[in-house]
Amino acid sequence: MSAYLITSVSVVGGPPTDLLIRDGVVAEVGAGLSAPDATTVDGTGLVALPGLVDLHTHLREPGREDAETVESGSRAAAMGGYTAVCAMANTSPVADTAGVVEQVWRLGREAGLVDVQPIGAVTVGLAGERLAELGAMADSAARVRIFSDDGHCVADPKLMRRALEYVKAFDGIIAQHAEEPRLTEGAQMHEGEVSTRLGLIGWPAVAEEAIIARDVLLAEHVGSRLHVCHVSTAGSVEVLRQAKTRGVRVTAEVTPHHLLLTDERAESYDPVFKVNPPLRTAADIAALRAALADGVIDVIATDHAPHAVEDKECEWAYARPGMLGLETALSIALDVLGPEWDLIAERMSRTPARIAGLTGHGVDPAPGVPANLTLIDPAARRTIEPAELASRSRNTPYARMTLPGRIVATFLRGEPTVLDGKAVK
Amino acid sequence: MIKHLLSGADLDAATATEILDTAAEMATVAGREIKKLPALRGRTVVNLFYEDSTRTRISFEAAAKRLSADVINFSAKGSSVTKGESLKDTALTLQAMGADAVVVRHPASGAPHRLANWVDGSVVNAGDGTHEHPTQALLDAYTMRSRLGRLAGLSVAVVGDVLHSRVARSNVLLLSTLGAKVTLVGPPTLIPVDIAGALAPATDVSYDLDSVLPNVDVVMMLRVQRERMNDSYFPSAREYARRYGLDGPRMRRLPEHAIVMHPGPMNRGMEITPEVADSPRSTIVEQVTNGVSVRMAVLYLLLGGNNR
Numbered sequence: 191m192s193a194y195l196i197t198s199v200s201v202v203g204g205p206p207t208d209l210l211i212r213d214g215v216v217a218e219v220g221a222g223l224s225a226p227d228a229t230t231v232d233g234t235g236l237v238a239l240p241g242l243v244d245l246h247t248h249l250r251e252p253g254r255e256d257a258e259t260v261e262s263g264s265r266a267a268a269m270g271g272y273t274a275v276c277a278m279a280n281t282s283p284v285a286d287t288a289g290v291v292e293q294v295w296r297l298g299r300e301a302g303l304v305d306v307q308p309i310g311a312v313t314v315g316l317a318g319e320r321l322a323e324l325g326a327m328a329d330s331a332a333r334v335r336i337f338s339d340d341g342h343c344v345a346d347p348k349l350m351r352r353a354l355e356y357v358k359a360f361d362g363i364i365a366q367h368a369e370e371p372r373l374t375e376g377a378q379m380h381e382g383e384v385s386t387r388l389g390l391i392g393w394p395a396v397a398e399e400a401i402i403a404r405d406v407l408l409a410e411h412v413g414s415r416l417h418v419c420h421v422s423t424a425g426s427v428e429v430l431r432q433a434k435t436r437g438v439r440v441t442a443e444v445t446p447h448h449l450l451l452t453d454e455r456a457e458s459y460d461p462v463f464k465v466n467p468p469l470r471t472a473a474d475i476a477a478l479r480a481a482l483a484d485g486v487i488d489v490i491a492t493d494h495a496p497h498a499v500e501d502k503e504c505e506w507a508y509a510r511p512g513m514l515g516l517e518t519a520l521s522i523a524l525d526v527l528g529p530e531w532d533l534i535a536e537r538m539s540r541t542p543a544r545i546a547g548l549t550g551h552g553v554d555p556a557p558g559v560p561a562n563l564t565l566i567d568p569a570a571r572r573t574i575e576p577a578e579l580a581s582r583s584r585n586t587p588y589a590r591m592t593l594p595g596r597i598v599a600t601f602l603r604g605e606p607t608v609l610d611g612k613a614v615k
Numbered sequence: 616m617i618k619h620l621l622s623g624a625d626l627d628a629a630t631a632t633e634i635l636d637t638a639a640e641m642a643t644v645a646g647r648e649i650k651k652l653p654a655l656r657g658r659t660v661v662n663l664f665y666e667d668s669t670r671t672r673i674s675f676e677a678a679a680k681r682l683s684a685d686v687i688n689f690s691a692k693g694s695s696v697t698k699g700e701s702l703k704d705t706a707l708t709l710q711a712m713g714a715d716a717v718v719v720r721h722p723a724s725g726a727p728h729r730l731a732n733w734v735d736g737s738v739v740n741a742g743d744g745t746h747e748h749p750t751q752a753l754l755d756a757y758t759m760r761s762r763l764g765r766l767a768g769l770s771v772a773v774v775g776d777v778l779h780s781r782v783a784r785s786n787v788l789l790l791s792t793l794g795a796k797v798t799l800v801g802p803p804t805l806i807p808v809d810i811a812g813a814l815a816p817a818t819d820v821s822y823d824l825d826s827v828l829p830n831v832d833v834v835m836m837l838r839v840q841r842e843r844m845n846d847s848y849f850p851s852a853r854e855y856a857r858r859y860g861l862d863g864p865r866m867r868r869l870p871e872h873a874i875v876m877h878p879g880p881m882n883r884g885m886e887i888t889p890e891v892a893d894s895p896r897s898t899i900v901e902q903v904t905n906g907v908s909v910r911m912a913v914l915y916l917l918l919g920g921n922n923r
Contacts, residue, residue, distance in 0.1 A: 378724075386813035389724040389746030389784060459725030503703055505723035507744070 193217075194606070195225045199233025199565065201555050202240075203531030209238060211561040214604035219557055231609070235569060236598055239535050241273025241562035242520065243542040243551050245365070245443055246340070246419060246491035248512065249275075249306070251297060252290070253282025258496035258582045260294060263516070264303035266494070266581040268607035270516040271564035271597040272304050274543065274551045275494075279311040280341040286311035286322035288330035295332035303607045303615070307546055310334040312353050312364060316342045321353060328360040335547045338365035340419055341466075343401060345371050350405060354414035363545065365417040366405055368426070369467065373397035378507055380453040380468040388456060390506065393468045395423040402426050406433035406440050417545060418442040420493050422467040424477035431486045441545055443491035444478050446515055446522035447587060455587070461502050461509030462585050465495070468511075479526060482537060489542045492519045496583030514586040517579050520566065521593035529568055550603075561604040570596035580613060616916045619731050619738045623749045623788030631793055635757050637912035638905070644681060645908065654915055655684035658715040663689045663705070663730075664741075665721040670879060670903070671741050675718045675750075678910035684918075687714070702726060706733035715918055719743070737917040745779045751878055752785035754909040756793060758898050759833055761905070762874050767794030772827050774800040774859060775837030775886050776848075778807045782878045783837060784814060791815035798831070800824050801859060804848045805839075824859055828868040835876040836861050836886045852885055862888040866896065874898050 196209040201219070208223035209216060244267065250258035258266075260277070267275045277294050279285035285294060291308040298306020310327035314320055316339045327334040337357060344350045344366060353364050374397045379385050381392020402418055406429065409416035421427065421442045433440050447465060452472055455463035463469060481487040495512025502509050523534050535554065543552025550560040573592045576584040600608040607614055616633075617625050626634070644650055660679040662672050672688065679686045691705065700708075702721075709717055716737040719727045724744030731738040742748040760766050771790055777783045777799050787797050791814070798819040799806055811818040821827050828834065839859075841852045849855045856862075861875065869875075875887075875896045883889050892899060 381808060383809040383813040386807040386809055387784075389744055389781060391745075392808065459728040500701065504701055505721070505726045505729060507723040507725075 192605070193225055193228035194231055194601070194604070195223060195228040196231045196233040196238065196565065200237045202535050203237060203529065206234070209233070209555055211601060211604045214561055216555045216557055216559050216561050219555060231565070231599060233565060236565045236567055237531055238555055238563050238565055239271070239531065240539040240552050240554050241564050241600060241602065242271045242538045243546065243548060244272055244275040244492050244494070244516065245336070245489055245542045245546060246493045247275040247277055247516065248280065248495045249277045249294070250496055251281065252293065254498070257498045260297035260306060261301040261303070262580065262582040263494070263496070264298060264301040264306060265613050266516040266579065267304045268600045268602070269580045269597060269613055270518070271520050271566065271600055272516060273562040273564070273600065273602050274305040274307060274548050276307045276309050276336055276546055278340045279309050279338060280316055284311050284315050285309070286314050286316070288323065288326040291327050291332040291334050292330050304602060305548065305551065307548060308332045308334055309336045309338050309365065312337045312339045312344050313349065318342060318344060318346055318349065321349070321356065324353070324357055324362065325360065328362060335361065336363050336365050336417070338367065338419065340365065340367045343367050343369040343371060347404060347408065351408050351412060354409055354416065355412045358414055361547070363415040363417050365419050366401065367419050368398045368401035368405065370397040370400050373400070378464070379456045380470050382453060382471060384453045384456055388459070390456065395425050395470070398423055398467055399425040399429055403429045406430070406438050409440055410436065410438045414439065416440045420445050420448065420467055420491070421478065421487060422448045422470050422474065424474045427477045427481040427486055430481070434486060441488045442486070443489040444482060444487045445493045446490060446519045447513055449475060449478055449482070449526045450522055451587060456506070459506050461504065461506050462513065462587050464506060464509050464511050465513050466511035482527070483533065488537070489545065490519060490523055490537045491542065492516050496581050497585045499584065502585050512585070514579065514581050514583060517581065518574060518586065518588050518593065520597065521595045524568065524595040525593055561601050563601050564597055565599040567596045567598050568594065572596050616919070618917065620749050620913055620917060621727050621731065621738065621740045622747050623752050623785040623792070625749070626789060626792060628792050631753070631756070631789060634753055634909065634912045634916060635760060637916060638757050638908040641911040641915070642905070642908040645904070651681055651683060653683045655679065655682040655918055658684045658918055659687065659713055660684045660716045660718065660914060661687045661689055661709050661714040663691060663709065663717050663719045665691045665726070666742070668720050668742065671720060674903070674906045675741060675910050677907050679914055681907070682911055682915055684914070702729060703733055706730050710734045716914060739913060739917065742781050744781065746781050747785040748781040749785045749789070750906070750910055750913055751782050752789040753913065754902055754906040755786055755835065755876060755878070756789055757905045757909050758876065758902050759874070762898060763832055763872065766790070769795040769832045770798070770830060771795050771833040771835060772798045772800050772831045773835045773837065774824060774861070776805045776839045776843065777801050777810070777837065778805045780837050786835065787814045787818055791817060798827055800827050802849050825865065825868065828865060829870065831869065832873050833876060834861065834869065834873065838878070838880065838882060839886050841882070841885065856885055860886050860888065861891050863890045866891045866894065869896070876902060878902070
């Protein structure tokens, strides 16, 4: 294996130092390192973070390879500074059997750009009627620990209770897409002033908050782990805050887009801004940012959701919900949180790795740890051009926006997946 | 003049007044033996209708023809992502045919906005989903002005299913711009959230029709679909009619000069009784007549007829 010497780099915001990577691990950390056989990477002005870990990625394979494949999504992830992603189960066929999760896991290994950790469906076909073979997925080569019907809510309270209980046998976790379906029938965007003006059916905040409130009580009752996907409202933050204060084992994620974009984006009727849960208000954004800083929200997760052009270049109501996120997440975090490197590492790498049980990820560069890390140029500013993204799809909501920060390099177990800001393979 | 007419919010007071004044001139054409002007000769107007709406389509068709435009009716009913071509491909087809204006009716809110990105010609929103229907608001304003002599200072009650009404949204926007005061009346389930903030700050909301009627110059009844009761917006058609329907006794609570409007098609016996619909206060038939004049004015002004 090759060796890399990264010189004068700030590790998680610390003073400049050198990092020697050899045989897949961080071999040495310290000033003035020398390794004649190593390829030198000038880290001056760059920040090294543990490789980012995404708890919420849609890779679309199998089924919608026209929108994304495991390989193209893995490349987008590496370009975004990620070394591991958790692939959501709403593929076609649904990842509700050991066979499908193993297929996704194997495709990820073959691509070799990030570690692809499949998420298993909670219910057969995401239909919300009976449990999928959660144990078989846990025991498979993919070693599934997170289960989610994301895209659909596990709305039946009895089924949700059973799922939470059942996965305790293998330290599993249920990641809930919190959306009371009866309150969101036909919903197109956040219910509020803008939905009224635009004549689009509203998705009320209470539809999310009611499910989170129910689920934290269920998790408390059965003593299980609950993870809440893409929290989007100020009210949800308060429900989570109370639950955490009581000691409920709940974690929560927020997406970059819910930290930056408001429902007013819908005024263009451009479905690139259609997403589920929908973009909310400035007050929600403020609450989410505060919750991210104080730890009520544990994780930034992308909900990277690639869609084919024809599924977005149409009427708002007919468009599929979702937006790209992997290649812009770090920039949004930097924009929203500022150069708070320890906080960024905590919310985008260490905590998600811990929740997903991904050992070897989410560990700060130090002698002996697996060399999963990313180098960021915080001074760079870049204008997002959809056509230049590594994803197979183009549905980024940040088109032509100028954002801070650029990923210069990403290493997966000591091998570069990105160098000089370009994908290596 | 604006290029597209997508929303009541596209019209400032001066533009709206210019359209109403032009409509008044157009109305004189209807009284002539030959009901035709050469203003849009050689221009092509496409009526692109994704929903059945015979009354709106023939109103636009009559308007375009009276201005001597070539009219193409394109019925795309049933079209959606699942069948037929996409809105964008249809737009590119119309563009290639050289449409100077596209009049579009569509079940999806915002479809005319999308269309306006894809064609060079003017787009006129003839009703999109539960969003807007700006030419209906213009013809309503025209009707009020011709009956009551003014718009500024009028008090207008819009009654019924505001939540699903494109007519209501466009009327609130336009009437507020022109200085009228709008009160929305209906059961709370059918009044959308934050309506005043969304559309016009001075808009009032009331759940009590009887208390509103004595103080209005205009009462505009909206169509209420009986099926809404199946989605718990109200318990039954009978209860709706009893609380929010306009019948003879309620009509007699109106001031002497007040008029009764309805955009049609009516559910007689639901939101309005025959006694009211056929009374001298009712402007329902006039609204249809005025619709042609207003749409002539809109097409004429959007297509630059006044600059030729």
